[in-house]
Amino acid sequence: MMRNFITTRDWSRSELQDILDYALTLKAQPFQPLLKNKSIAMLFFNPSLRTKTSFEIGISELSGTAVILQPGKDAWSIEFKDKQVMDGEPEEHVKEVAEVLSSYCDCIAIRAFPKFIDWELDRTDHVIKSFAKYSSVPVVNMETIEHPCQELAHLLTLQEHFGTLEGKEYLLTWTYHPKPLNTAVANSSLLIASKFGMNVTLLCPSESYHLDKRYLDAANENCSNESASFNISYDIAEAYAGKQIVYAKSWGSLENYGDASKQSKQNNQYKNFIVDEQKMGLTNSAVFSHCLPLRRNVKATDGVMDSDYCLAVAEAANRKHVQKSILSKIL
Amino acid sequence: MMRNFITTRDWSRSELQDILDYALTLKAQPFQPLLKNKSIAMLFFNPSLRTKTSFEIGISELSGTAVILQPGKDAWSIEFKDKQVMDGEPEEHVKEVAEVLSSYCDCIAIRAFPKFIDWELDRTDHVIKSFAKYSSVPVVNMETIEHPCQELAHLLTLQEHFGTLEGKEYLLTWTYHPKPLNTAVANSSLLIASKFGMNVTLLCPSESYHLDKRYLDAANENCSNESASFNISYDIAEAYAGKQIVYAKSWGSLENYGDASKQSKQNNQYKNFIVDEQKMGLTNSAVFSHCLPLRRNVKATDGVMDSDYCLAVAEAANRKHVQKSILSKIL
């Protein structure tokens, strides 16, 4: 049965652990002809450094072929709504794009950030869902409103460091950034940390920064299933205390979604959420990580980024291995 | 002897049939080392989804290497006129570009739409002709003022559906689009349908939308050679009646070429040329196709695009196979 890799919510904990275990095998033995005679179309609606490079090189290491497309730049712009009179900007409908690409290649990978206009629309993840609807080959999420490849890289890095993660004290902290960013990695952090049995705390400046109810509910439910706890804090000192893992991400308030200027002003009040050595000192010798890119001395200080406990680069490096494992499983 | 693939006018019907036959072989057995140790430079002066993806993956399936270049974006802009004092925008002359690329690779493929300023210049197809003049490796047309790869994909799809095409009733209909588009696929439609012995009708709103005399004359001559008929109609009902194949394309009037605003206003009068189920009902159970990208409910309705008789995606899929066959023949 064909399977997409769009959200880890569609995959059981043990299935995900299989992917992680095989990623370690591939990390030890990187060159395998597992994707021989397979090709993957990678559609980037947004910029990328790590995702593009790790997928391209990873696919090559497995003897596969990657094709890079940038709709709206080097390829035609695409309509995602059905039944439209297409007299605006888009030159073609996702149905044709997905069907044609399905005829050329064996997998379609999509990076499509939200549009930051209407969260009610963006939360439907309609771009990648539309591709999945019309594609006859597996669809892989390279970051939309979730970032499941990052989730697995994050988890693999923590497992390499800690071994089992059950009962570990995990903090996801909002951190400052001058612009309102995507919630994807934050959503993903909650999903995966809760799924693997950690006690999860979400730290953010106020209720206005709560993530979508879908992800809060999932974190609650996952933690409950794993006999772990999930809670939300607005108190920096309390939230960092005793933590073993600090994961940081900035995002724009969903309350003010669509008003970038208002979101930026709101963010500007909370520059103190920067991850620094003083805050890390409150933890139980926690490791720190971040998905990158990271603005130094804005999201985290040089001291934190250059510390021995910073796993951000190791996590990025693991992107290649987990993605190779994912593609091997679904292709 | 080195051969370019710039226009099907340079190739006999039987040579083209050989390419089509071999395309079917490659469709059945896609992975062949026919381009091993061969590389193709693909120059895109314009956006592309199908062409880029089908060439890149097709070349890879034949063990070759594709390099993508976008002059004016990631590469320097190019001068095409000889004897110029080059103190304007272009940083280098096509002679050096063609000679240098010829030294690096085994084939140069070009997508260069007309400039939509002066049809007398654009109709000379000077961009690809300049590359051909200075290149010492074969040059392939990825759409200029003709689109010969699309022609062969179109024909292969029709042959798969009908078997022999001689005497089939073929309609090329102009269709509405808000912008004045390239005539390339329309020119190509006339060339290939007439060459393979179909009775060809060109339907357009008025004489103002006639294609270039070169293509009307070629269609007339081909049809005459094949004892078939070619005629032009401005009457929708009459033109659709009894047809077995409906191919649609929008283009800007050559009469008003260079005046995009005037062309758009002119197009706006003929929104009724949209291909819809009512019109298709007038045919002799015709199949429908289009080169894509297609604006739904502007050029053709959802009903037509989602019908069983729509071959547009099958035609796009066949791009890969015919292009692999072409490259195998000329390299």
Place this chain on the structure above:
Amino acid sequence: MMRNFITTRDWSRSELQDILDYALTLKAQPFQPLLKNKSIAMLFFNPSLRTKTSFEIGISELSGTAVILQPGKDAWSIEFKDKQVMDGEPEEHVKEVAEVLSSYCDCIAIRAFPKFIDWELDRTDHVIKSFAKYSSVPVVNMETIEHPCQELAHLLTLQEHFGTLEGKEYLLTWTYHPKPLNTAVANSSLLIASKFGMNVTLLCPSESYHLDKRYLDAANENCSNESASFNISYDIAEAYAGKQIVYAKSWGSLENYGDASKQSKQNNQYKNFIVDEQKMGLTNSAVFSHCLPLRRNVKATDGVMDSDYCLAVAEAANRKHVQKSILSKIL
């Protein structure tokens, strides 16, 4: 020991000759699996035709994998200064970029022209030096303030033509261009011509066009070591007289660096520096070359470019062979 290829100043004449000799071997036998299971990230901060194509195809001919990245376009923009509060444009620091890319691939190649604002900063070559500082894989220069790959292609072409180059009469002439260009190829010309024992003359309109003292000093020192001469001339007839090699390049005056309008006006006074047949007639039957791209009838006339003594395309062709040799040596 890991070695970068950032400047030929770090490589001895005999080491460079080894690279050139092996380039000839690879020119005769292009397909070797020397980069099997190796991947190279190529970062383009600026446009490229020859560099991109020759590296991509060359790497493929050696069974390696190339990944193209365009920071600021398809990848995030990068901060190069340390200890910055990164609240401006760049989304990440070169330290993370270099470390992450080092984890994915076996080599980082960089094209980063100067910013043309402050030569005191640009002359530090801080972009590629920052990558080298933080990378754990070799870094290769695809043109910054020097262009060492071009140097070797230039030299290989001259050696193919002349055999030994010792004592040859070599002219680097400034030539007109409407914009102030990078000094990289001019700097490189002085470095490599002097290193291989030629008598080198730099011709430019005035002292204002002198290249950076670092390169004048290096040329002086190299020539002195090789018992050859280095001198600077402002007299066209005197400089061309008796020369065996004429290499042309335009650049903006360092004196007026940062003021593009002033530099352009300054350049405009010296259109007579164009390389033409009359000037070439003053030489000792010299060959002519240029790194390309070249504006015809601005930098050199059609007559010179189309002559038998023009080696510009041969030099460009040799880019592929020397780069394959360089990568083979350092990876």
